[in-house]
Amino acid sequence: MVTLNINGKDMQVDADPSTPILWALRDNLNMTGTKFGCGAALCGACTVHLNGEAIRSCVTPISAAAGQKITTIEAMEVDKVGQAVQAAWVRHDVPQCGYCQSGQVMSATALLRGNRNPSDADIDAAMSGNICRCGTYQRIRAAIKDAAKTLA
């Protein structure tokens, strides 16, 4: 049994300590907003925040997260920056298939927390680990800049 702090709540997970956070969320806690895309930290679909930093939950074992703060897409609706990002995502009609967008929103939120006026190069650097196979990058870029404005 491992205790994880997820979105401000302590939760008990009955899983092997080697289990990635991703699968504890999805299979043990039925929190399916965080997505499985590659299992190897190559696509960013599984992005969550660990103590506010964007990390890939598919390669981070729960043993490494005990006692730390995990934040998932499910908490973005009550997060000031997350709200701004999600609202911009809707305004710009960003999603197509939508599968990668939880991870995109988490990466964008982490970016805007530390940088309220990101340049194109900042966005490239922060978002290049998040693959969108539908090719929504142009709208993502516009939505990030728009969210930054609403947060200013």
Place this chain on the structure above:
Amino acid sequence: MHIDWMRTDAQSAVNDSADEAGTAGVSRRDFIKAAGVVGGGLVIGFVVPGAQRFARAQAQQAPSALTAPNAFLRIAPDNTVTIAVNRLEFGQGVNTSLPMLIAEELDADWSQVRSDLAPAGDAYKDPLFGMQMTGGSGSVAHSFTQYREIGAKARAMLVTAAAQQWKVPADKCAASKGMVIGPGGRKASYGSLAGAAMEQPVPDKVALKDPKDFRLIGHPTPRLDARDKSSGKQKFGIDHSLPGMKVAVVARPPVFGAKVAKFDAAKALAIKGVQQVVQVATDRGGSGIAVIADGYWPAKQGRDALVVEWDTSAVEKVSSEQQMAEYRRLAATPGIVARDADISKLASAPRKIVAEYSFPYLAHAPMEPLNCVIDLKDDACTVWAGSQFQTVDQGAVARTAGLKPEQVTLHTMMAGGGFGRRAVPTSDYIVEAVNVAKAWRAAGKSGPVKLIWSREDDIKGGYYRPAHLHRAELGLDDKGNILAWNHTIVGQSILAGTPFEPFMVKNGVDATMVEGMGEPYKVPLKLSVHNAKANVPVLWWRSVGSTHTAFVMETLIDEAAQAAGMDPVAYRKQLIGSEHPRHLAALDLAVAKSGYGKKALPAGQAWGVALHESFQSVVAYVVEASVKDGVPKLHKVTAAVHCNRAVNPMSIEAQVQGAALMALGTTLPGAAITLKDGVVQQQNFNDYTVARMPDMPQIAVHVVPSAEPPTGMGEPGLPPLAPAFANAIAKLTGKRLRQLPFDLKSA
């Protein structure tokens, strides 16, 4: 070559081959009111003769607000309007654009509209294809009238119901934004009228709106699912969960169709959470080992711990290098003539272009890995899958499980991309899920199972866009006019051996291999094909044959323009002539919007142009590119689209941007699937390249205005992007790129 893409009754071929009962072709169907609706309201559906068994079998399991298995529209007492989408939604926006069509004619208020993906059922078959499927960029194009009629008929019933309640003539009542408005300021919401409207007969004929009165069609309309997809709330197939459900991961043979020689499951079974290890039949006559566990992680750990010895002795082991060498040899021999022309002037032509092009296998790599939830019982099977081929998959499940099709319920799940990979004539991963469920039950277990493919399984799992080699020989006169063009394509047929073969392979020519060759240019092009055989499963991949034919056509035409000393736009227009006004309109619009020929580009940048029709839509690209330190970079793209009437311009823009980016991905180093001794060499996004944020150019999308019935836009944005980019690089470097992905060093 222009082909009549899959306008066949292909489903009946699938059925004939499978001897299925109960999925008769759609010979006649009518709108009906669905009886016995839970929760009341007005429900309009289709009835298909012979399909009543499905209706009964599925009535208890009908998903969501629709509550009837053949429903297309439900107006509930709470004033919500729920519209069934008879397609898979996997990014292309069809669960917004199809509801727009009903809502338009219904005069619903857009804020009351919801959408639901329809399960497998005869009522939901494509009106043209005769099977329930999503492909060929046909969703809006084929259902444009069908969906509008449903809305118009429901509106007429609501208006009549209101008129009767108010005891006024129906022609004194009008519908507007979800309300019927009558004389003297009378008003009633659709929800309040729905029950009474259900008592009205469905009218035989209704007038559709004059397009000048459209409020939704033609207006940029945000997606209905944008909020759920931005907040993690949208459920996909892989998110589906049932009480007691187990998760299966399968160890597949390293070479397609190979078999398990022997295996040791002891270490796998020792992993906490692993419930069962079973041998299962896999695709192409092979076998594999399924590890079934409490969740994905233990199942994956269990698979990694398996010790399996494979028998690959009976299957061909393809190596990409030898395969291309063989294709090259074949291309120099006479093939099947797909299109004839007088090429007698070739030998004596004063100038020649001789070119060989090669294209690799490509994986679709949708972001949501393939998966399928299955609940198999003695006399029934329920499947949850993001299927592009619902009725085909339903039939395959029935055959594999030993059930009748009407005993199989298939729920269409929202899918995280697909690009063709979820439309498989063999239903490969769905059949695999059934085989896992059968083995699970044979081991004395019961309960639902979710099969999940890892990303490695997906990249290595076959069903690729086939590799191709093209050989072209063009004879030009001194002015650069094309006197004769001899062209050969070598590749695997996608359709051979599938139920589509009788309709789409004519005289040995697979329509999906040659589509996009020739038109719109008036050229003496003789085209031959060789259908190569290889132990590698192949499949359609967004825009199908045009993924390679457009590249070849548009770079060769560009090269001919260069030989003629002519501007590539002017050269194309002269070769197109007046017979293809849509091509000319798209090209002119892209040129005008881009500033081509007027605007000076920054030093080190050049223009590239390409134009291509696929799935009856035409896309022209004018691009701005550079090459720095040997690395090509695409900066800006101006797109012009001719898709007749634009239903949702916001969606068209998204589809063109996305298709362009997917095409850009095919030009990048590492965008290739290669094989060695039968084993796929790539495994994940580290060695199979797809485009990322820094690759994205600015893409502006413009639509040629038109009042003609719409054509599709899910795929046509893809084909002309890579050749436009290559043409710009040729201008910058003098090198003609003749393979994808680009390789400037060997060009």
